[in-house]
Amino acid sequence: MPWRSGPAPCRRRLWRSVRATADERARTLPGDERIPRAIDTLTHGVTIRRSPRDVWPWLVQMGAGSRGGWYSYDWLDNGRQPSTGRIVPELQHPSIGTVFPALPGATEGFTLLAIEHERVLTLGWMALDGTPEVTWTFVLEEVAPGVTRLLVRVRGGPGYRFHGLPRLLTRLVVHAVHFMMQRRQLLGIRRRAESTPPDTLMPAHCSPTADENAA
Numbered sequence: 001m002p003w004r005s006g007p008a009p010c011r012r013r014l015w016r017s018v019r020a021t022a023d024e025r026a027r028t029l030p031g032d033e034r035i036p037r038a039i040d041t042l043t044h045g046v047t048i049r050r051s052p053r054d055v056w057p058w059l060v061q062m063g064a065g066s067r068g069g070w071y072s073y074d075w076l077d078n079g080r081q082p083s084t085g086r087i088v089p090e091l092q093h094p095s096i097g098t099v100f101p102a103l104p105g106a107t108e109g110f111t112l113l114a115i116e117h118e119r120v121l122t123l124g125w126m127a128l129d130g131t132p133e134v135t136w137t138f139v140l141e142e143v144a145p146g147v148t149r150l151l152v153r154v155r156g157g158p159g160y161r162f163h164g165l166p167r168l169l170t171r172l173v174v175h176a177v178h179f180m181m182q183r184r185q186l187l188g189i190r191r192r193a194e195s196t197p198p199d200t201l202m203p204a205h206c207s208p209t210a211d212e213n214a215a
Contacts, residue, residue, distance in 0.1 A: 018183045020045040020151065029153050031114065031122035031137035038155040042178055045151045046186040050193045052140035052148050056118045058189050059138050061091035063100030063109065071188030072181045079104035085192060110136060133160045146198065150189065152182060 020043040029043075048055055061068035061084070068091060069083025081104065094100075094112050100123060101109040110123035113132065119140050124132030139151040 018044045018046050018186045024151055029137055029139055029151065030116070030120045031135045031153065032155065034113065034122070034124065034132050034135050035155045035157045037158055039158055039160065040156050040175075042154045042175065042182075043151065044179075044182050044186060045149055046190050047143070048148045048150055048190045048193050049146065050148060050196075050198055051146050052118045052142050054196065054198050055140055055148050055150060055189065055193045057087045057092055058192055059121050059140075060094055060115075061088050064106065065101050065104035067091055067100060070181075070185055071192065072185040077103060077181070083188065087196070127157075127159065131157070133157045150186065152186065154178060154182075 024045055025041075025043045032038075032041075058068070058071070062070055064070065064078050065081075068088055069078045069081070071083045072078075074080060074082050094115070096112055096115065098112040099107075099109045100112065101107070103109075109125075111126050111132075112121070113124045113135070114120060114122040121138040123136040125134040125136075127133045134157065135153075135155045137153045139153070141149045141151070143149045
C-alpha cells in the first residue's frame with residue numbers, strides 16, 4: 001500500500017537518532033559502579049552541534065515543578081507545565097544531594113549523586129536504606145570541535161520493580177516507557193542547545209570548582 005512506504009523509514013530514522021552504538025553500550029560509564037549488579041542497563045545517545053559547555057546548562061536545571069522540566073512529555077512528567085526554553089541562572093549550580101523532583105510538588109525525585117562540571121551528571125532514585133535503586137547518568141563528550149555526544153545510561157538495581165511488577169515485566173515495561181520518554185528528552189535537549197547561540201550561556205567565572213564536583 002503506497003501510504004506505508006514513507007512512515008517506516010521515518011520511524012527508523014527517529015529511532016536511530018537516539019540509538020547508542022555497540023561500543024557505547026558496551027563501555028563502562030561513570031555511575032555504573034553505584035549499582036554493580038544491575039538487572040538491566042539501557043544506553044541512548046544523541047549528537048548535538050554544540051560544545052559540552054553549551055549543553056551542560058540544560059542538564060543541571062532538570063527537574064519538575066520549580067526547576068526547568070524534563071524536556072520530555074510535559075503532560076506526563078511536568079504537570080502540563082512546559083519545560084523551559086531558557087537557561088535559568090539560579091539552577092545552574094546544584095550540589096550533591098540536590099533532589100530533582102520527579103513531578104511538580106513532589107518531595108520524591110532523583111538525587112544528585114555525582115557531578116563533574118560540563119562532563120558527568122549522575123542522578124539516583126534512592127531506596128529507603130539510602131542506596132540507589134536506579135541510576136541515571138548523563139555524559140558529555142566532545143567528538144569534534146563544537147560537536148557533543150550526549151550519552152545517557154540508566155541502570156536498575158536487583159531490588160527495583162516498576163510499580164511492584166515482577167522482574168521480567170519490569171524489564172519489558174521499562175524498556176518501552178523509558179525509550180519513549182528518553183528519546184523525547186534527548187531530542188528536546190538537542191533542540192534547545194542548538195537553537196541557543198553557542199558560547200553565550202554561562203560566563204567562565206561562574207563555573208564551579210573541581211573540589212565542588214567530587215562525589
